[in-house]
Amino acid sequence: MATHVEGLVDEVYLPPAELARGAHCSSMEQYEQLYKQSIDEPETFWGEIAKQFYWRQPPTGAFHEFNFDASKGRIFVEWMKGAQTNMSYNCLDRHVEAGHGDQVAFYWEGNEPADSARLTYAELLQRVKRFSNALRSLGVRRSDSVALYMPMVPELLVAMLACARIGAVHSIVFGGYSSDALADRILDGHCRLVITADGVWRGNKLIKLKHITDHAVELCAARGHPVERVVVVRHLPRLHHLVPSVGDQPGGSEPYNVKTGWNSGRDMWWDDALEGVSDECEPEWVDAEHPLFMLYTSGSTGKPKGVLHTTAGYMLYVATTFKYSFDFHPEDVYWCTADIGWITGHSYVTYGPMLNRATSVMFEGTPFYPTGDRMWEVIDKYAVSKFYTAPTAIRALMRLGDETVKRHSRQSLKVLGSVGEPINPEAWLWYHRVVGDARCAVVDTFWQTETGGHVITPLPGATPTKPGSACRPFFGVQPALLDEQGEEIHGPGEGYLVFRRPWPGIMRTVFGNHERFETTYFKKFNGFYCTGDGARRDEDGYIWVTGRIDDMLNVSGHLLSTAQIESALIEHPDVSETAVVAAPHSVKGECVYCFVTTRHGVAWTEQLQKQLILKVRERIAPFAAPDYLQYAPGLPKTRSGKIMRRVLRKIAQGDRDLGDLSTLADPGVIEPLFEHRCAGA
Numbered sequence: 001m002a003t004h005v006e007g008l009v010d011e012v013y014l015p016p017a018e019l020a021r022g023a024h025c026s027s028m029e030q031y032e033q034l035y036k037q038s039i040d041e042p043e044t045f046w047g048e049i050a051k052q053f054y055w056r057q058p059p060t061g062a063f064h065e066f067n068f069d070a071s072k073g074r075i076f077v078e079w080m081k082g083a084q085t086n087m088s089y090n091c092l093d094r095h096v097e098a099g100h101g102d103q104v105a106f107y108w109e110g111n112e113p114a115d116s117a118r119l120t121y122a123e124l125l126q127r128v129k130r131f132s133n134a135l136r137s138l139g140v141r142r143s144d145s146v147a148l149y150m151p152m153v154p155e156l157l158v159a160m161l162a163c164a165r166i167g168a169v170h171s172i173v174f175g176g177y178s179s180d181a182l183a184d185r186i187l188d189g190h191c192r193l194v195i196t197a198d199g200v201w202r203g204n205k206l207i208k209l210k211h212i213t214d215h216a217v218e219l220c221a222a223r224g225h226p227v228e229r230v231v232v233v234r235h236l237p238r239l240h241h242l243v244p245s246v247g248d249q250p251g252g253s254e255p256y257n258v259k260t261g262w263n264s265g266r267d268m269w270w271d272d273a274l275e276g277v278s279d280e281c282e283p284e285w286v287d288a289e290h291p292l293f294m295l296y297t298s299g300s301t302g303k304p305k306g307v308l309h310t311t312a313g314y315m316l317y318v319a320t321t322f323k324y325s326f327d328f329h330p331e332d333v334y335w336c337t338a339d340i341g342w343i344t345g346h347s348y349v350t351y352g353p354m355l356n357r358a359t360s361v362m363f364e365g366t367p368f369y370p371t372g373d374r375m376w377e378v379i380d381k382y383a384v385s386k387f388y389t390a391p392t393a394i395r396a397l398m399r400l401g402d403e404t405v406k407r408h409s410r411q412s413l414k415v416l417g418s419v420g421e422p423i424n425p426e427a428w429l430w431y432h433r434v435v436g437d438a439r440c441a442v443v444d445t446f447w448q449t450e451t452g453g454h455v456i457t458p459l460p461g462a463t464p465t466k467p468g469s470a471c472r473p474f475f476g477v478q479p480a481l482l483d484e485q486g487e488e489i490h491g492p493g494e495g496y497l498v499f500r501r502p503w504p505g506i507m508r509t510v511f512g513n514h515e516r517f518e519t520t521y522f523k524k525f526n527g528f529y530c531t532g533d534g535a536r537r538d539e540d541g542y543i544w545v546t547g548r549i550d551d552m553l554n555v556s557g558h559l560l561s562t563a564q565i566e567s568a569l570i571e572h573p574d575v576s577e578t579a580v581v582a583a584p585h586s587v588k589g590e591c592v593y594c595f596v597t598t599r600h601g602v603a604w605t606e607q608l609q610k611q612l613i614l615k616v617r618e619r620i621a622p623f624a625a626p627d628y629l630q631y632a633p634g635l636p637k638t639r640s641g642k643i644m645r646r647v648l649r650k651i652a653q654g655d656r657d658l659g660d661l662s663t664l665a666d667p668g669v670i671e672p673l674f675e676h677r678c679a680g681a
């Protein structure tokens with residue numbers, strides 16, 4: 001990785017002058033003024049923004065109520081309760097009725113460069129209305145939850161907007177999760193209907209979504225939860241190209257049509273579900289606080305949490321952050337590479353852009369297929385002006401060398417966004433200097449599934465940026481840094497990153513478990529929402545998020561809990577104890593490093609290691625698979641029996657500076673751990 005940039009990382013990068021001229025927020029003075037209003041008069045600030053949207057019943061009464069202090073009773077957040085609206089109406093009908101039906105909403109770009117399609121706002125509206133009727137005829141009612149386990153295809157947009165239209169709650173499960181993980185989410189969310197596809201190609205790997213869904217549905221049935229309907233998009237046969245290396249794949253002589261098991265009482269093709277439905281569909285008018293979706297995120301106990309977002313506050317917040325963080329203008333072509341299965345896809349592929357009537361690219365493939373030029377090709381193909389991706393992708397692309405980037409024009413680019421994990425200054429600079437030719441603004445947006453939208457971010461026309469810093473809070477967001485005792489750190493310093501009051505897009509609860517919501521986010525420090533991240537504030541008031549300080553790891557921007565991986569490993573009968581920590585990784589940011597103690601007399605064989613990797617892939621997902629498995633004759637524990645992860649993190653990195661070991665019960669365990677350390681970590 002480039003190291004000749006040392007001087008440059010300390011520089012401050014001013015907003016590009018041309019961008020600043022036409023920007024929605026074009027100076028720090030303007031930022032300060034808007035920010036101050038958003039904090040001092042939230043009702044005026046958000047009330048003005050609310051006027052852009054359609055309200056069946058306008059906001060009346062208290063615009064905003066909350067309690068963030070666990071010592072004062074139940075934690076709750078409400079925005080505009082009593083107002084009535086509908087998300088799909090605001091994303092679609094509103095634009096079509098204003099005469100913009102012919103505008104392209106999405107350029108769909110398939111895994112194969114030859115596969116592409118375009119969808120206008122009017123077409124999308126029509127498809128959403130029809131599918132809404134299909135869902136209603138399958139018995140889906142207001143407040144029912146629907147699981148979506150789908151590839152990045154237009155039907156995913158249609159399905160999520162159709163759920164929103166009829167007041168159903170979508171629960172999207174990323175298409176890379178295993179059947180076990182899918183089953184857990186279907187069960188926890190009480191979903192009786194699952195929407196999936198036959199399969200999808202990601203690069204030259206075929207993912208058999210229907211097979212995985214079938215297995216998940218069986219697991220649900222075995223646990224007493226019948227899934228009544230599975231609606232299947234027939235995606236593979238409509239693709240143009242056979243992936244050339246298909247014959248080389250294990251079991252790869254399979255043709256386009258993945259032969260799927262079919263349960264005729266339960267399974268139904270998407271097209272058949274649309275048979276005979278009406279083209280008209282009145283939206284379900286819902287309360288501002290009606291649930292819009294749940295999305296599962298890893299929890300430090302290992303059991304994923306269904307983060308629940310509601311309608312109006314989320315709508316205002318994602319629309320506003322999209323507009324300001326990317327300085328969106330109608331002539332833009334916007335591309336966010338995230339999968340809709342993650343929060344970034346919910347807020348900044350679907351809802352934020354559509355609420356702003358953006359024209360976006362929706363991408364099914366990966367940055368490296370068919371070659372490492374793909375990102376830059378797609379940017380030039382659609383003249384993308386605002387681009388949003390993750391540090392892990394930036395670092396991987398950086399490794400391919402500058403030439404791969406430079407042989408493409410990229411003249412259309414104006415703003416380059418980053419999200420998902422701390423971006424190291426070298427990667428930030430490469431993004432700025434090579435991808436952006438030093439003329440684009442780089443916005444490092446910090447946020448979480450829980451926050452709904454960006455909470456700390458530069459604004460491209462206003463904020464002078466520093467490589468590696470997410471800069472300043474977004475409107476309405478009041479960050480603070482606390483020490484271990486909960487004392488606030490004023491001025492420069494480092495501590496727990498917390499927020500003092502709610503903004504409209506913050507989550508409202510953990511689905512089915514409000515107590516867990518309160519305990520996870522509000523019990524550590526009374527009066528604050530606790531992110532679980534650490535951060536530093538510099539002399540200019542800039543925030544530098546340093547990463548998770550709880551038992552979570554962030555692998556390529558995917559949040560995983562150590563407990564979740566440990567519980568998969570411990571299922572193996574030969575394992576007696578295990579501890580998982582994060583180790584630094586040059587592309588993924590962090591990787592999964594496991595310490596494993598085997599049962600007495602069991603050898604530490606390659607076969608056992610393979611079985612353990614398989615366990616994690618099956619229980620969670622391939623992206624969670626351990627990078628390093630090391631044999632641990634014993635684990636470092638405190639006298640009260642708590643595993644000292646801090647020490648294990650050091651051992652994983654080969655760092656002998658172990659700090660204070662006074663609480664360690666048996667110092668004899670340390671040396672053998674260094675001896676068995678995995679080479680290369």
Ligand code: WTA
Pocket residue numbers: 297342343344418419420421422423444445446447448449450470531532533545546547548554557558559
């Ligand atoms: C990390 C993704 C530093 C952080 C939107 C957070 C970041 C977790 C950044 C949430 C960033 C996300 N700088 N760290 N710009 N963006 N993170 O829920 O640790 O998948 O708590 O939401 O990702 O991950 P999640």
